[in-house]
Amino acid sequence: MIPFAQIPQLAAAAMLGLTLTTGAAEAPQRIDVTKLSKRVDDVVVPLPNEVFGALNKLGPVNWKEHVRSGKGSNFTERPRIALLLGTVIADGFIAVQAEDAPAVKDIGQRVLGLAKGIGVGNSITPHAKAITEAADRRNWNNVRQELDRTQNSVQQAMNDVQDQKLSHLVSLGGWLRGTEVLTAVVNKRYSEDGAELLHQPDLLGYFEDRLRAMPEFNSKLLQDIQAGLGQVRPLVDIGNKRISADSVKRINEITARIDEAIITKSP
Amino acid sequence: MLSPLKQTASLAALLSILLAGIPASRASVDDAQSFALQAAEPYVKEGFQVREDFWGGDLGTGEKKAVRQQLFKGNEYWFWMGTEVEKATISVHIYDAEGKLVEQPDSWQKSHFAAAHVIPPTTGSYFIIVSIESSPEDRTHWALVYGFR
Numbered sequence: 001m002i003p004f005a006q007i008p009q010l011a012a013a014a015m016l017g018l019t020l021t022t023g024a025a026e027a028p029q030r031i032d033v034t035k036l037s038k039r040v041d042d043v044v045v046p047l048p049n050e051v052f053g054a055l056n057k058l059g060p061v062n063w064k065e066h067v068r069s070g071k072g073s074n075f076t077e078r079p080r081i082a083l084l085l086g087t088v089i090a091d092g093f094i095a096v097q098a099e100d101a102p103a104v105k106d107i108g109q110r111v112l113g114l115a116k117g118i119g120v121g122n123s124i125t126p127h128a129k130a131i132t133e134a135a136d137r138r139n140w141n142n143v144r145q146e147l148d149r150t151q152n153s154v155q156q157a158m159n160d161v162q163d164q165k166l167s168h169l170v171s172l173g174g175w176l177r178g179t180e181v182l183t184a185v186v187n188k189r190y191s192e193d194g195a196e197l198l199h200q201p202d203l204l205g206y207f208e209d210r211l212r213a214m215p216e217f218n219s220k221l222l223q224d225i226q227a228g229l230g231q232v233r234p235l236v237d238i239g240n241k242r243i244s245a246d247s248v249k250r251i252n253e254i255t256a257r258i259d260e261a262i263i264t265k266s267p
Numbered sequence: 268m269l270s271p272l273k274q275t276a277s278l279a280a281l282l283s284i285l286l287a288g289i290p291a292s293r294a295s296v297d298d299a300q301s302f303a304l305q306a307a308e309p310y311v312k313e314g315f316q317v318r319e320d321f322w323g324g325d326l327g328t329g330e331k332k333a334v335r336q337q338l339f340k341g342n343e344y345w346f347w348m349g350t351e352v353e354k355a356t357i358s359v360h361i362y363d364a365e366g367k368l369v370e371q372p373d374s375w376q377k378s379h380f381a382a383a384h385v386i387p388p389t390t391g392s393y394f395i396i397v398s399i400e401s402s403p404e405d406r407t408h409w410a411l412v413y414g415f416r
Contacts, residue, residue: 027358027360027368027370027396028368029367029368030362030366030367030368031362031366031368031394031396032366033333033362033364033365033366033394036333036394036396038330038331038332038333039332039333039334039335040322040324040332040333040334040335042322042334043335043336044318044320044321044322044336044413046337046339047318049316050339050342050415051339053339053341053342053415053416054339054340054341054342054390055341057341058341141316144316145316148316148318148319149319151319152319152320193340193341196340196389196390197339197340197341197390198390199389199390199391200337200390200391201391201392202335202337202391202392203337203392
């Protein structure tokens with residue numbers, strides 16, 4: 001495989017002046033989606049900054065008030081660490097939105113510590129270094145890319161040792177924290193467009209299915225998350241109707257409660 | 268400055284030369300992903316963040332597969348598809364949850380590269396349909412990556 005990093009050099013060498021025809025191939029204007037028998041089951045869970053970017057376009061957001069970079073509790077249960085990893089990576093995206101370099105660097109180190117705790121630290125070390133360097137240069141695009149790479153590497157490493165279920169929990173942790181912050185922002189200044197960003201019923205269904213498929217992780221935390229997702233579903237799975245301000249507030253309460261449970265050691 | 272499409276074509280020409288010596292048996296979805304990323308590379312300069320995660324597999328000629336993806340109104344997305352089989356022709360198209368084609372007219376297809384551009388009119392699930400239109404291989408590896416801004 002040709003490394004992605006070499007592509008610009010290759011491009012320079014490859015200016016062959018080819019003439020191209022543009023334009024998409026003829027595609028039917030309509031298809032019957034109920035008859036799509038061959039589907040790819042893999043889901044690429046959107047990054048928190050995908051929704052944050054859309055939110056930014058609706059008006060200024062004070063991201064600084066959502067930055068969280070504390071050291072946090074240490075855990076030994078692998079499912080909890082996986083959820084926390086996803087949450088902390090989401091915190092990294094929030095710190096990038098706030099352009100808070102010290103917080104980004106703290107979060108990079110926290111991610112590395114958690115990854116070590118779950119046995120996948122080696123694959124994260126170069127990313128943690130790259131996050132720190134990019135934050136020092138305030139190169140926020142590079143930090144975003146490295147955070148995505150970090151999450152991808154963590155999940156690849158988990159998949160390599162047949163820990164796909166933990167990999168799903170990383171995605172879920174990130175989604176929950178991202179949704180908590182999204183609802184906090186929209187709750188503060190409600191708009192229908194902002195609330196519409198919560199219209200993610202298929203993604204919710206995906207996470208519910210994944211949780212149902214991990215009965216061996218029979219912890220109270222995962223049960224609470226499953227119950228919480230069940231409470232969120234009727235608030236967002238409403239077809240073409242608008243998601244109300246009350247629903248946004250309720251989803252914020254649910255996701256904030258779950259997030260608190262993820263990051264806090266139970267008595 | 269070359270348009271992203273022309274840059275992609277130039278890269279394609281060089282990559283085809285470089286990868287021509289790879290036996291088919293050694294080719295893989297990873298190679299297909301390299302080509303999908305090739306198609307994406309010019310758009311990074313235009314501010315698109317290309318995701319590390321991707322979809323991939325293999326398909327026979329004439330076969331299609333649907334990928335479902337959550338998209339957010341307010342963002343702009345490109346989906347780039349590639350295969351290492353240089354004589355293959357592939358396509359990618361985007362439909363909304365009702366089955367209506369929603370891609371922008373600058374979506375494009377060129378032999379073993381294809382790309383679809385969408386500015387989602389609503390937040391929700393969309394279907395990305397990938398297809399191997401023609402190929403000299405029985406099964407053709409494909410990969411699909413996406414980026415947003």
